[in-house]
Amino acid sequence: MMQPTVAIDVEFRNVAKSFGAVVAVDNVNFQIPKGSFFTFLGPSGCGKTSCLRLIGGFEQPDSGEILIASESVAQVPAYERHVNMVFQHYALFPHMHVAGNVGYGLRQRRPRMSAREISKHVADSLALVRLSGYDGRRSWELSGGQQQRVALARALVNKPTVLLLDEPLAALDRKLRKDMQVELKNLQREVGITFVFVTHDQEEALSMSDRIAVMRDGKIVQEGSPTDLYSQPLDRYVAGFIGQSNFIVGTVVEAGDQVTIKTERSVLFRAPKSKVAKSLLAGDNAVVAIRPERISLGNKHEAGVESFAGRVAQVTFLGDQTEFHVETEQAGRLLVRMSSGHASFVSGDPVIAYWKREAGLALLNE
Amino acid sequence: MPNKATIFLQYYAGLIYIFLYFPIALVVLFSFNSGNYSAEIQGFSLRWYGETWRDPFVLEALGNSIFIAVTSATLSTVIGTLAALALQNVHGWLRNLYDGLIYIAIIIPGIVIGIATLIFFVQFFGWLNPMLQAQFGPSAPRLNLGLPTIIAAHTLFTMSIVIVIVRARIAGMDRSLIEASNDLYATPMNTFWQVTLPQLFPAIIAGFLLALTFSFDDFIVAFFVAGPNTTLPIYVFSSIRRGVTPKINAIATVTLIVSLAFLFTVQYLLTRSSERGPGNSGTVSSDNQASRV
Numbered sequence: 001m002m003q004p005t006v007a008i009d010v011e012f013r014n015v016a017k018s019f020g021a022v023v024a025v026d027n028v029n030f031q032i033p034k035g036s037f038f039t040f041l042g043p044s045g046c047g048k049t050s051c052l053r054l055i056g057g058f059e060q061p062d063s064g065e066i067l068i069a070s071e072s073v074a075q076v077p078a079y080e081r082h083v084n085m086v087f088q089h090y091a092l093f094p095h096m097h098v099a100g101n102v103g104y105g106l107r108q109r110r111p112r113m114s115a116r117e118i119s120k121h122v123a124d125s126l127a128l129v130r131l132s133g134y135d136g137r138r139s140w141e142l143s144g145g146q147q148q149r150v151a152l153a154r155a156l157v158n159k160p161t162v163l164l165l166d167e168p169l170a171a172l173d174r175k176l177r178k179d180m181q182v183e184l185k186n187l188q189r190e191v192g193i194t195f196v197f198v199t200h201d202q203e204e205a206l207s208m209s210d211r212i213a214v215m216r217d218g219k220i221v222q223e224g225s226p227t228d229l230y231s232q233p234l235d236r237y238v239a240g241f242i243g244q245s246n247f248i249v250g251t252v253v254e255a256g257d258q259v260t261i262k263t264e265r266s267v268l269f270r271a272p273k274s275k276v277a278k279s280l281l282a283g284d285n286a287v288v289a290i291r292p293e294r295i296s297l298g299n300k301h302e303a304g305v306e307s308f309a310g311r312v313a314q315v316t317f318l319g320d321q322t323e324f325h326v327e328t329e330q331a332g333r334l335l336v337r338m339s340s341g342h343a344s345f346v347s348g349d350p351v352i353a354y355w356k357r358e359a360g361l362a363l364l365n366e
Numbered sequence: 367m368p369n370k371a372t373i374f375l376q377y378y379a380g381l382i383y384i385f386l387y388f389p390i391a392l393v394v395l396f397s398f399n400s401g402n403y404s405a406e407i408q409g410f411s412l413r414w415y416g417e418t419w420r421d422p423f424v425l426e427a428l429g430n431s432i433f434i435a436v437t438s439a440t441l442s443t444v445i446g447t448l449a450a451l452a453l454q455n456v457h458g459w460l461r462n463l464y465d466g467l468i469y470i471a472i473i474i475p476g477i478v479i480g481i482a483t484l485i486f487f488v489q490f491f492g493w494l495n496p497m498l499q500a501q502f503g504p505s506a507p508r509l510n511l512g513l514p515t516i517i518a519a520h521t522l523f524t525m526s527i528v529i530v531i532v533r534a535r536i537a538g539m540d541r542s543l544i545e546a547s548n549d550l551y552a553t554p555m556n557t558f559w560q561v562t563l564p565q566l567f568p569a570i571i572a573g574f575l576l577a578l579t580f581s582f583d584d585f586i587v588a589f590f591v592a593g594p595n596t597t598l599p600i601y602v603f604s605s606i607r608r609g610v611t612p613k614i615n616a617i618a619t620v621t622l623i624v625s626l627a628f629l630f631t632v633q634y635l636l637t638r639s640s641e642r643g644p645g646n647s648g649t650v651s652s653d654n655q656a657s658r659v
Contacts, residue, residue, distance in 0.1 A: 058545055078548040079557075091546035095564040104560075105550035154550070 007034040008070065009162050009194040010055055015064035017050055024050040026218035027064070032162075032196060032211075037188050039197040041205040041241070042215035048198045051215075052164050055196060057081045069161050079108075084155035085164040089171060090147045092139035098150050099135035102126060105158040125157035126150075128187070145176045152184075156191060165197045169204060181207050202242050206230065214238050234277050236363055239289040246292060248331045249365055252284045259362040261286050267330040269306045271360030278364055287365040292337040294359035297324060297351045307354035310334070312345050326353050390622065397615035414612040415620075424617065427601035431582055434513060434597060438520035439577035445521070446528025446577075447570055451562075453529070454536055471526040480590030483519040487511060487591060511593030519591045520584060524577035531576065531636075535569035572632040579628045583621070 010032040017025040025047045032038045040048035053059045054066060057078030066073050073081060084105070092101050103122045106113050126132050129149035139147055148168055155163055165184075169177045185208045188195045199205055205212050206226045213223040214237075222234040226242075233239035236247060248269075250261040258270045259280050271288045273280055280286055301307050310328030322343050324336040334353050345351055400411030418424050453464055491509045498506040543565065547557040585599035592600060598621065602614055 056545075056549060058548070078545070079551050079553055083549075085546070085549045087542045087546060089540075089542065091540065091542035093543060093546070093561060095567075104547070104552070108551040108553075108556060158550070 008032065009034045009068065010038075010196065011067040011070075012051070012054075013065040013067070015051075015054060015061045015066060017054060017059060017061050023218045025054065025061070028218070028220055030213055030220060030223060032194060034194055035192050036210040037185065037195045037197065037208055039199060039205045039209035039212045040215055041199060041202060041212050043200055043241075046215040047218040048200075048215050049166055050218075052085070052166055052196060052198050055162065056083055056085050056164050082158075082160050083162045083164060084158055084160040085166065086148075086151045086155050086168045088166045088168065090139075090151040090168075092147055092150055092154075094139055097135065098126070098131070098137045098139070098142075101139065101150055102154045102157055104154060121157050122153075125153040128156065128190075129153045144172050145180065148172065148180065152187070156187075156193070159191075160193060162194045162196055165195060167199055169199070169201075177204070184208060206242065212242075214241060232274060232276050233289065233361070233363070234274070236287050236289065236365060239361070239363065244292055244335060245289040246295070246334050248288045248290070250286055250288070252280050252282050252286045252362075255280045255282050255284075258357070259286065261288060261362065263330055265330045267308075269360075270357055271306075271362040272358055273362045280362060280364060285365040286362050288360045288362050290334075290355055290360050292323070292335040293321075295334060295336045295353050295355045296338065297326070297336055297343060297345060297353055299352065301352055302354060305354040305356055306360065307352050308334070309350070309352050312347050312349045312351055315345065315347055324351075326351060328353060393615050394619045394622070396612060397619040399612050399615070401612070403612075414616040418613050418616045418620075421613070423596075424598075424601060424613075427596045427598045430513060430595055431598040434516050434520060434588075435578045435582040438517045438524060438581045439574050441517070441521045442525040442528050442577045443570060443574040446525045446573060447532050447566070449525070450529045450532035450536060453533065468526045468529050471523065472530065474523075476523070476584065476586035479519065479523050480587045483515070483522065483587065484511075484590040487515050487518075511591055513595055515591040515593065516588050516595070516597065519587045520581040523587065524580050527576050527580065528570075528573035531573040532566060532569045535566050539565050568635040568638070572635045575628045575632045575635075579625050583625060 008031045010030075012028050012030050015025055015028050016023070028047075028051065040051055042048045050059060054061055055068070057073065057076065057080075068081060068083060093104065096104070099119070099122050102125055103118045106118045106121055122135070123132065126134060129152050131146065131149050131153065134142070134146070134150075139150065142150065148171075151168070169180050169184075172180060181204060184195075188208075197205075197208065209226055211223065212226055212229055213220045214229065215221065216237060222229060222238050224232075229238060229242045233242060233245075239245045240247070248261075248263060250263040252259055253262050253268065254260040255273070257273065259273050260268055260270050262268055269288075271290075297312075298307075301309075308328040308331050310326040312324055313327045313333065314325040316323040316325075317340065318337075320340055321337050322340045324338070324343065324345060326334045326336055328334055336353055396407070397414060398410050398412065399407050400413055401408030453461065456464060491511075495508050498509075539562075543561055544557055547561045548554075552560060583599065584597075585603060588597050589600055589603070596604070598617065602617055605611070605614060
C-alpha cells in the first residue's frame, strides 16, 4: 500500500469504459505516485491506451472517478487539464515550424504570455531535448527521432502535472528506440514530472518504469515494480509477458512452502510457491515458471538441484549469450540461456538441464 | 518487341487526343489570324485581341462574368465549407442521404438546374413583387431576373463541388492533430482557427478556384436566369449567330488560358497538400525521413 506521505498525481476509482459492445476499461483502480515513471503494459486491445486517453480527457468514463492531483476531473475538458500527451505518431502540426509547434501550448495561455517569454521557454525546451537551433525547421524535414523530441518538447514546455506517452517509441527503429529509452528516463529524472507511459514492449517497460501495470482485457492483472513483476509474477500470463519463461505443467501432489508437482510424464519435482499468487492445494493444476537464464546445462545429474535429461535441439548464438533449445523427455522443450563462454554444446548433444529449486515458481494453471 | 495490337492502340490513343484537342488548337490558332474571316489564315497578328479589348460589349460581359464568378465562388466556398464541417457531425443513414444528395447535385444537368431555378425565380418574384407593392406603394422595388439571380443559381451548383473537395480533405485529416491542439490547452474555437482551418486551407482555395472556373465558363444556367444581362459565354453565343469572327476565337483563347491556369493551381494545391498532408507527417518511416535531413 502507498504511504500517506507520497502525493498521488493520478487515481482511478472503479473506472469503466466501453466502446459499443467492447469493454475497453473494466472497473480499474490504481494510483500513480507523484514524480514516478508509470507504465501500462499489455498487448494491443488490452485497454492501456484507453486508460491514457481517459487521463488526457479524450474519452469520458462510463462510470467511476478519475482524479488528477487529488481533484476529480469529471467535468474538465481536455483543454483545461494540466496534462500533456506525446502522441504515437507525434501529431506535430505540419503547417507550423518547430518553434511554432513547441510554443503552441504557451500561446493559448490567458492572460497572454509575451512573445519574448514564449520564445525563451521554447528555446529552453528545445535545449532540454537537444534540438537547439531547429526552431525554423518543418516537421517533415525532421527524422523520426527528432520529431519525437519535438513532440516531447511541445508537451514539456507547459510543465504539466502529468506527461502521457502513447507508445512514442513504436515508430522508431531498434537502435534509436534504445537510445530514446535512456534519454526519456533521464529526462524524467531531470524534470521530475510524472510520466505515464503506454507500451506493448516488455523490455521497454522493464528498463524505464518505476511501476508497471500489466493489463489484459481491460483489467490490471498485476501492478508493481519491474523487479516484483519479474521475480513474483502473479500468474502465467504475467510470467510469460514480462521476460521469457519456461512453463512446466503438472498436478500438485503436495502443497506447502515448497510444492511438489507431478508432470504429465509422471516425474516429480519441487518448486517454491508464489508469495503473492493464490496458494496451491493438492490436486490443483499447476505450472512452474522458470526463467531461461536460471537454467544451466551440464553433463551429469547433480545433487540438490532439479534436473531433466534431454538433447540439444537448437543453438542460437546471441553474442554475449547463447540460447539452447533442449528437448527433454519429461518436461518438453526448455529454453536455456547461458553466457557464451560457459557453454560449448552443439545441436544433438545429450545434456542435463538443471536449476536451483528456488529458481522455479509454482503458479496455478488457469 | 511491340506487336500489332500495341501499335494499333498507340495510334488509336493518338487519334483520340487529336479528336479532342484539334478543334481547340484551331480556335487558338485562328485567334492570331490577321484576316477578317476565320476560314483562312492570312498572317500572324494580335489584332483581334486588341479589337476585343476595345469592344465595350465584350468588356461589359467580361465584367459581369468576373463579378458573378467571384461573388458566387465566394458564397459557395463559405457555405460549402461550413456545410462540409457540419456534415462531420452527422452520422448514420442521414449522412449517407446527404452525401448522396450532394453527388446528385453535381451530376444534375445544367439545363435542369437552369429551368428549375428559372421557374423558382419567376414564381417567387410573382409572389413577392405584389406583396412589396402592397406594402410600399408603386415606388416599391420590383425584383426581376438579373446578376443576383445568376449568382444565386451559380452558387447553387458550385456549392456541392466545394463540399465534396473540403469533405475529402477533412476525411484525410489526422484526427490526432485536433486532439493534440485540445491537449495543448486550445479551446474548440481556437483549435478550429489554429489547426482545422489551416489544414483545410488548400482544399478551400481549390474549391474556390473550381467554383470560379465553373461559374465563369457556365452558359446554360446563366442563359436561363440572366434576364437582360450578358455574361461572356452568353455574349459569345449571341455573336456566333452572326458568324464566327476571329474576335470570338480571341475571347475563347483567353477564357481557355485563364480556366487552365485555375485548374492547374487547383491540381497543385491538392497534390501538394496531400503529399505534405497531416496524415503523412508522422507515419513516414524514420530512415526515410532521416535521409531527407
